[in-house]
Amino acid sequence: MKHSFTSWVRAGAAAALISSAGLIGSSAASAAGVTYQPAHAGGTLHLLATGAGGTLDPQVNYTLQYWQLYQATYDGLVTFQKVGGTPSFTVVPDLATALPVVSNGGLTYTFTLRKGIKFANGAPVTVNDVKATFERLFKVSNPNAGTWYNVIKGGDACVKTPATCSLSGVSVNAATNTVTFTLVHQDAEFLDQMAVPFGAILPASTPAKDQGSTPVPGTGAYMFKSYDPNKSLVMVRNPYFKVWSSAAQPQGYPNEIDETFGQTVENEVTAVENGQADWVFDPLPADRLQEVSTKYAKQINVHTLTANWYLPMNMNIAPFNNLKARQAVEYAVDKNAAVTLDGGTQLATPTCTILPANFPGHVNNCVYNKGTGATYAGPDLAKAKALVKASGTYGMKVSLVAQNDTVDYNEGQYVVSVLNAIGYKATLKPLSQNIEFNYIQDTKNKVQISLTQWFQDYPAASDFINVLLSCANFHKGSPNSINISGMCVPSIDAKMQQAEKLMITNPVAGNKLWGQIDTQIMQQYAPWVTLFNPRLIDFTSKRVGNYNFSLEFYMYVDQLWLK
Amino acid sequence: MMALGLLSLIILACLLAPYYASSIAHENPFVSNVQGSITLGGKTVSVLQPSTVGFGVTPIGPTWHFSTYFLGADPQGRDVFARLLYGGRDSLFIGFSSAVICCFFATALGMVAGYFGGVVDWIVSRLFDIIWAFPVYLLAISLSVILLTSGLNVGFIHIQPGSLVLPILIIASVYIPYVGRPVRGLVMTLREREFIQAAIGSGASDWRILRRDVFPNVAPTVIVFFPMMVAFNMLTESALSFLSIGVQPPNASWGTIINDGLDLLYTRPWVSIAPGIGIVLTCAALNLLGDGVRDAFDPKAKLRGGA
Numbered sequence: 001m002k003h004s005f006t007s008w009v010r011a012g013a014a015a016a017l018i019s020s021a022g023l024i025g026s027s028a029a030s031a032a033g034v035t036y037q038p039a040h041a042g043g044t045l046h047l048l049a050t051g052a053g054g055t056l057d058p059q060v061n062y063t064l065q066y067w068q069l070y071q072a073t074y075d076g077l078v079t080f081q082k083v084g085g086t087p088s089f090t091v092v093p094d095l096a097t098a099l100p101v102v103s104n105g106g107l108t109y110t111f112t113l114r115k116g117i118k119f120a121n122g123a124p125v126t127v128n129d130v131k132a133t134f135e136r137l138f139k140v141s142n143p144n145a146g147t148w149y150n151v152i153k154g155g156d157a158c159v160k161t162p163a164t165c166s167l168s169g170v171s172v173n174a175a176t177n178t179v180t181f182t183l184v185h186q187d188a189e190f191l192d193q194m195a196v197p198f199g200a201i202l203p204a205s206t207p208a209k210d211q212g213s214t215p216v217p218g219t220g221a222y223m224f225k226s227y228d229p230n231k232s233l234v235m236v237r238n239p240y241f242k243v244w245s246s247a248a249q250p251q252g253y254p255n256e257i258d259e260t261f262g263q264t265v266e267n268e269v270t271a272v273e274n275g276q277a278d279w280v281f282d283p284l285p286a287d288r289l290q291e292v293s294t295k296y297a298k299q300i301n302v303h304t305l306t307a308n309w310y311l312p313m314n315m316n317i318a319p320f321n322n323l324k325a326r327q328a329v330e331y332a333v334d335k336n337a338a339v340t341l342d343g344g345t346q347l348a349t350p351t352c353t354i355l356p357a358n359f360p361g362h363v364n365n366c367v368y369n370k371g372t373g374a375t376y377a378g379p380d381l382a383k384a385k386a387l388v389k390a391s392g393t394y395g396m397k398v399s400l401v402a403q404n405d406t407v408d409y410n411e412g413q414y415v416v417s418v419l420n421a422i423g424y425k426a427t428l429k430p431l432s433q434n435i436e437f438n439y440i441q442d443t444k445n446k447v448q449i450s451l452t453q454w455f456q457d458y459p460a461a462s463d464f465i466n467v468l469l470s471c472a473n474f475h476k477g478s479p480n481s482i483n484i485s486g487m488c489v490p491s492i493d494a495k496m497q498q499a500e501k502l503m504i505t506n507p508v509a510g511n512k513l514w515g516q517i518d519t520q521i522m523q524q525y526a527p528w529v530t531l532f533n534p535r536l537i538d539f540t541s542k543r544v545g546n547y548n549f550s551l552e553f554y555m556y557v558d559q560l561w562l563k
Numbered sequence: 564m565m566a567l568g569l570l571s572l573i574i575l576a577c578l579l580a581p582y583y584a585s586s587i588a589h590e591n592p593f594v595s596n597v598q599g600s601i602t603l604g605g606k607t608v609s610v611l612q613p614s615t616v617g618f619g620v621t622p623i624g625p626t627w628h629f630s631t632y633f634l635g636a637d638p639q640g641r642d643v644f645a646r647l648l649y650g651g652r653d654s655l656f657i658g659f660s661s662a663v664i665c666c667f668f669a670t671a672l673g674m675v676a677g678y679f680g681g682v683v684d685w686i687v688s689r690l691f692d693i694i695w696a697f698p699v700y701l702l703a704i705s706l707s708v709i710l711l712t713s714g715l716n717v718g719f720i721h722i723q724p725g726s727l728v729l730p731i732l733i734i735a736s737v738y739i740p741y742v743g744r745p746v747r748g749l750v751m752t753l754r755e756r757e758f759i760q761a762a763i764g765s766g767a768s769d770w771r772i773l774r775r776d777v778f779p780n781v782a783p784t785v786i787v788f789f790p791m792m793v794a795f796n797m798l799t800e801s802a803l804s805f806l807s808i809g810v811q812p813p814n815a816s817w818g819t820i821i822n823d824g825l826d827l828l829y830t831r832p833w834v835s836i837a838p839g840i841g842i843v844l845t846c847a848a849l850n851l852l853g854d855g856v857r858d859a860f861d862p863k864a865k866l867r868g869g870a
Binding site: 334 | 611616621826828830831
């Protein structure tokens with residue numbers, strides 16, 4: 001995703017890895033909403049973000065900003081457990097009565113749907129809704145339809161002709177209230193992929209096109225009441241919601257949750273300090289960090305994220321269709337400078353690899369830097385300049401697209417300065433975060449280089465490498481083409497598929513192969529400049545209590561106490 | 564005179580920006596210096612300083628030494644004072660250039676409309692009405708947002724998205740009615756005066772009458788307008804640049820520097836205050852200069868005002 005799990009063996013391994021590396025934040029691993037305390041219910045939670053997160057359609061939106069809110073508004077057949085700490089990586093049954101019965105050598109998953117659950121519009125959830133939901137994923141060009149959900153039988157045909165999508169691999173039985181998924185091959189990550197918001201079950205009547213600003217009814221404790229991307233988003237309690245599993249969808253505490261857009265992050269911080277708002281979505285501005293971390297130390301929570309900030313370079317248009325030009329940028333950008341601009345070493349760690357540090361498959365390796373070791377040792381401008389000249393791209397115009405929030409804008413200005421220093425005529429194109437992420441994906445915009453972030457969907461190497469760099473996720477002319485650099489190398493794709501298969505039978509060997517693929521991609525293709533792995537600061541108001549942090553979807557907004 | 568002196572001083576200081584940056588500060592104000600360090604009081608300090616308590620990184624503040632980061636550093640570690648001088652060059656350049664273009668076209672259109680009347684006047688007046696129908700900043704922002712991404716490509720005219728020419732043309736365009744309408748009104752009055760009627764009666768060509776009889780009587784009004792238009796245009800440029808849709812980084816204008824300092828208001832307020840002072844002083848000097856020019860052309864106005 002600009003932010004997901006099933007192989008319990010792999011889940012445990014990943015959790016152990018992260019835990020042993022000290023990645024767990026300061027939040028206690030206490031369950032969120034396990035014991036509901038009605039005395040703390042009520043009030044309106046005020047969230048702030050500089051910009052909206054784009055479409056509200058859960059089958060299209062691929063941003064942390066809204067995935068965090070979807071936890072309280074939508075449910076899949078399964079979901080990630082709503083608890084703090086590492087158990088939040090565990091997949092639990094949600095709209096399904098239990099985890100699926102897996103048969104036919106891992107190719108058939110049978111779910112039994114809970115009875116009596118209603119959508120926020122009052123309509124009952126039926127097995128037909130489930131089938132329609134998974135077909136709609138293809139009809140609305142879900143960003144991962146071609147890499148995740150095409151594992152369902154009939155999926156590939158749906159990718160080719162989405163408008164007429166009919167998944168032969170999803171069969172329903174209304175009498176037994178069961179849904180059966182038939183896969184074309186084993187997939188260790190199938191349940192993870194069903195547990196993310198893309199797998200949220202929607203009414204079969206939902207139009208088969210991106211709903212944009214129109215709220216789609218869900219089954220969660222809350223529903224979206226209104227959404228104006230230029231103003232605000234309002235969530236209220238879902239009148240039809242009753243708790244069926246507090247581990248999957250606990251009752252929320254605030255009566256209303258609103259997110260207001262349009263203020264500067266400086267104003268947002270001041271508003272939280274003054275108790276006028278309760279939480280800031282955006283990264284805190286550099287000059288307020290000291291103040292917030294000292295004067296309001298009790299109101300902050302810091303967490304290391306398995307995420308990357310990176311610069312995807314478009315491998316299909318000049319100048320970055322030239323390997324030497326891409327390698328030049330790799331050598332030129334000082335990752336330590338990028339860390340400084342993010343707030344310093346306490347808030348970010350420089351990285352050279354596609355897979356974040358301490359992530360399954362990660363191998364400490366640094367190809368492009370001044371030194372020769374595996375650890376980043378600084379930029380090599382001389383080599384970068386030489387590569388630019390050797391590439392024949394010297395003097396070309398380059399436009400870098402970045403979000404216009406404080407941190408991204410500063411990072412963008414820095415990279416533009418570096419590009420100019422190595423011989424390009426670079427300019428910065430700052431765009432609102434509401435549109436930037438989709439803009440840089442769309443090949444029609446001819447974006448040469450951009451600045452973006454990727455947060456894990458679930459702790460699996462494929463979620464970075466396969467999702468972001470495989471041919472299947474490169475869609476020309478689509479704003480949902482998550483392979484932003486447009487890399488499509490069949491031999492690398494074949495290796496990815498080999499690694500995915502290996503993950504089913506031998507996760508250790510599978511992760512080793514993912515690490516090798518990571519290194520090979522960076523050495524031979526250099527599609528990105530990875531900058532750093534960030535840490536997250538959640539800054540909440542004084543009145544807020546019951547802070548719980550999921551490693552999967554971050555702070556549970558609906559579990560916050562306002563009294 | 565004081566206004567002229569102050570304005571001259573500001574212009575001179577801004578013109579010396581390259582000399583200051585290269586020979587005194589020894590800094591390139593257009594290149595990020597995120598990992599840079601300087602020597603202060605015998606100690607080497609980072610330009611962007613990590614917090615010793617809590618989190619965060621803060622640029623160094625003003626040293627008040629002209630040789631080293633006089634006004635401190637911006638979030639990119641660049642010398643604020645050097646950028647202030649360069650920014651002044653761009654702000655003044657855009658202000659003056661757009662005022663020249665605006666006054667030229669406004670005068671020409673106003674004279675033609677007022678002199679010829681009829682259909683010509685109707686067309687020009689409706690053009691002014693259309694432009695005037697939009698709030699000036701809304702129109703300038705809309706044009707900037709459109710042209711910022713694609714540049715201007717009309718016929719043989721190709722202007723790149725980051726060019727200073729774009730804000731110049733946009734600002735000049737949106738203010739044309741503000742000068743053009745008074746000029747048109749003045750020319751309509753002049754048109755009925757005896758000396759113009761005499762010139763028409765004597766068979767003089769329209770071009771000759773406009774050039775020899777009308778323009779000399781319109782010029783003082785336009786000259787009085789000019790300094791004020793420079794001030795208006797500088798303010799508009801600053802607003803557009805503050806909104807990131809005027810001068811594009813790494814170039815600087817006073818508006819972009821205020822924007823750069825927006826995130827440092829709590830810790831390094833001088834980054835924003837200094838260009839703010841630059842704008843205030845320059846615009847005040849230009850307005851006072853405009854008043855002075857008006858008084859020089861029409862001494863009676865001062866007497867009437869004082870009576």
